[in-house]
Amino acid sequence: MTHRDDRQLGWPFIIVAAAYVAWAALFIFRSSVVAGDGTRYFCLFDDAMISARYAWNLVHGHGLVWNPGEYVEGITNLLWVLVMAPFMAMFGKAGALLAVQCVGLGLMLVNGLLAGHILVNITGGRGPVPRGGLMAAGLVAGVAYYPLSYWALMGMETGLLAVLVTLSVLLAFRFADGGRPTHAYGMAVALGLAFVARPDGALYTPVMFGYCLVARWRGVGPVRAVGDLVGPGFVFVAVFGAVFLFRHGYYGEWLPNTYTLKVAGSTLATRLADGRVFVGYFLREAAPLLVAAALATAWRFNGKKALLAALFVVLLAYQAWNGGDAWFLWRMQAPTIPFLLLLACVAILDVTARMTARRSGAALLAALLVALAVANQRFLPEVMFQRVPSAVAANAASVSTALALDDVLDDQATIGVFWAGAIPYFTERYAIDFLGKADKRIAALPPDTSGAVGRWGMVTLAGHNKYDLEYSIKELRPTYIQGFNWGRQNLMGWVAGRYRNIRAPNGATMLLDRESPHVRWERLGG
Secondary structure (H helix, E strand, O other), X not given: OOOOOOOOOOHHHHHHHHHHHHHHHHHHHHHOEEOOOOOEXXXXXXXXXXXXXXXXXXXOOOOOOOOOOOOOOOOOOHHHHHHHHHHHHHOOHHHHXXXXXXXXHHHHHHHHHHHHHHHHHHHOOOOOOOHHHHHHHHHHHHHOOHHHHHHHHOOOOHHHHHHHHHHHHHHHHHHHOOOOHHHHHHHHHHHHHHHHHOHHHHHHHHHHHHHHHHHHHHXXXXXXXXXXXXXXXXXXXXXXXXHHHHHHHHHOOOOOHHHHHHOOOOOHHHHHHHHHHHHHHHHHHHHHHHHHHHHHHHOOOOHHHHHHHHHHHHHHHHHHHOOOOOOOOOOOOHHHHHHHHHHHHHHHHHHOOOOOHHHXXXXXXXXXXXXXXXXXXXXXXXXXXXXXXXXXXXXXXXHHHHHHHHHHEOOOOEEEEOOOOHHHHHHOOEEEEOOOOOOHHHHOOOOOOOOOXXXXXXXXXXXXXXXXXXXXXXXXXXXXXXXXXXXXXXXXXXXXXXXXXXXXOOOOEEEEEOOOOOEOHHHHOO
């Protein structure tokens, strides 16, 4: 029986999967927070908490909105919000978040399974390493890059996007190998869903279709190749168009508010300058892995290797074009890193093809571990649980603040926040987003490119560079404000005379409107 015919995952895969589940479970536990009242709460990355609020409002009859009655699309991950929604209906506030983290864990395992199938496909199941070993190596490649696991386990759509893109690659390979038309249709559906999961998912589509066209062209000729892809192309276009039609019908806009916030008013020159800085940091950090992947692609070059490398390059170019990201955790690039690891695996398998299964497998394992140690070097304290995951301390403060606010504010109180996730989610009060994700007026402002909100050598931070505290605080006058200064604006003097800085019994500090009738002052000692 050949490796290709052997459909068993094998013990190596099961052992690696069990080890990852154990690691991820401990990660999820360590990402939870103990609030000031001594209760443990599960909490996602703050942007994921924005999505959770949309999902919560949806299943509780308020619609796909951040604030009930205000139809503003402050998300760019519709599919992920819809995935979250059933858990919001089934569980309580904190329980639903734990369920979402468990979904992220499951998605990572699926991504590893698909990566294993890709490795088997590229190698043809040949060579000394048995199929179970190849599947285990693919699993490691699919789950062990820390930023990818971080974002998935912290409740972001990154894990879902990774699964859809990896699935589309596998289906593209099978279609190019002479597979059935259903493979091409499946690829188109996966790519369409990737776009619904996050708009940059559309960037993979022309690369995938281009690869399939060239591969089929060589096998069946141009007419048949084009004909085979017309139907799948229509499927993707239909999904693509349906998203825009839904958005216009539901929100009254053709583009999400987040696009207006991050792109409108921003010059290409500014985005490219910041993108160059951001991408430069990534390239320096990942340089050894990138060199290894480039050499692996060139070694016995073929179309499948070219596709894996091209997907990485396309996303890298996109990061440079859009001005980078607000966090150096490589959120956009993470779904493509397993492809680089798979390229390295293929090269090692080629080099060790004449060795025994034991030696070839050992070389493959050693190469993977070295590549991952280098790629994850900056994150090793978190990987080894010597440091709590990024954002956990901020989550702890936000949860404690939300609990304190829930105790002292009535239902008509309003809250003003810079971080629009955890505090609005847990309080369920009407919220004012100082940075504009859910505020059309703020999103339409010109960005601050003075350098006041830039960091790490970047001039500005898209999504965090539009604000008007004169409007958000002075005019709207929230009952609670998370802060009073951002960028070039500081309202400390004005706030000092109108807001009280209160320390709640659970240790949280709150800036509360002195004159608000919506504060239960008696619970704060008058």
